Amino acid sequence: MTTVERALRLAGENPGGPVPCPVCAAGVKGANLERHLAKVHGGTAGADESRWGGPERIGSRWLLGLALVVAAAAAGFTVSSGKQDDRVVLGAIGVLAVAMIVWAAVAWGVPLFPGRLRVDGRGAVLRHSLGLGRRRLRPVDRVVLGSAWEGRPSAVSGHDASYESVDVRVGTYLQLCAGRRRITVHCRNAGVVRTTWAGWEQGRKRKRLDITLDAAEFVALQLALWELGVLAARAAGGGDGDRP
Ligand SMILES: [Zn+2]
Structure with a gap:
């Protein structure tokens, strides 16, 4: 079943409730979704229903860990x-410096490492670290929803050159959980997640994010979780706004 078919089925079951558009992620009344798809998006073929790609942030943590091991070994x-071999010392410092720059850039949202997420009846798999690593959950037993944040360097204050960081809200995360294992999926403009779904738990604000999806893929993920029974459609009129 494609994502569009899933969305239309959800709309059929929940005609009075908000359904996220699988193309633009806007909240559309269920009864109006088919017309919205035809009119606004000119009808769309279904995208791949269970695999999505986006920048991931695990690879940079692995790289930093590896660099720390190299530095410790040096x-x-x-x-x-x-005997102090300058090539060893400088080499280790260089490796550590590069790893820290990459790690900081990724933590601020620079898309350096492509990741792949798959969610289906067998569970969820996140491929990361340039395809070398994978994190597997089977099956997804609950979903946590909360606000995503990034720490950004603020302006250097005064003449003491102190370096402060400010936290900036960067959208929403959905955390897929299986026991203690988890995959945190981030979206910068997630739209109507809270008002569409029931069955999730409220999570705290998080800066440790694993993969970022665009709005349409984030909707496709929600619809896949709904089909698996992890998320449930919220009854019409039961919304409490989209603010935490
Ligand atoms: Zn739309």
Whole structure:
């Protein structure tokens, strides 16, 4: 079943409630979705129903961890051999510096590592770290919803050159959970998640995000979770706004 077919089925079951448009992510009254798709989007073929791609943030954490291991090994070599080889020391410092720059850039939302997320009846799989790593949940047993944040460097204050960071709201996250394992999926402009769905838990604000999807893919993920029974359609009129 394609994402558009899923959305139309949800609209049929919930004609008075808000249904997220699978193309533009706007909240559309269920009864009007088919017309909205035809009129606004000129009718659309279904996208891939269970695989989505977007920048992930796990690869940069692995890279930083690896660089710390290299630096520790270089320090250990220098101490145990008793001779200071500048190439080893400078090399380790260079590796660590590059890893920290990459990690910080990714934490501020620079899309350096492409990730792939798949959600179907077998569970969820996030492929990360340039395809070398994968995190698997099977099956997804609950969903947590909350606000996503990024720490950004603020202007250097005064002449003491202190470096402060301010937290900036960057949209919404849906966290897929299976026991203690979790995949945190982020979207910058998520639209009507809270008013569309029931069955999720409210989560705290989070800065540790695993993958970012665009609005249409984020809707497709929600519809896939609905089909799996992890999310339920919220009855019409039961909305409490889209603010946390
Ligand atoms: Zn639309």
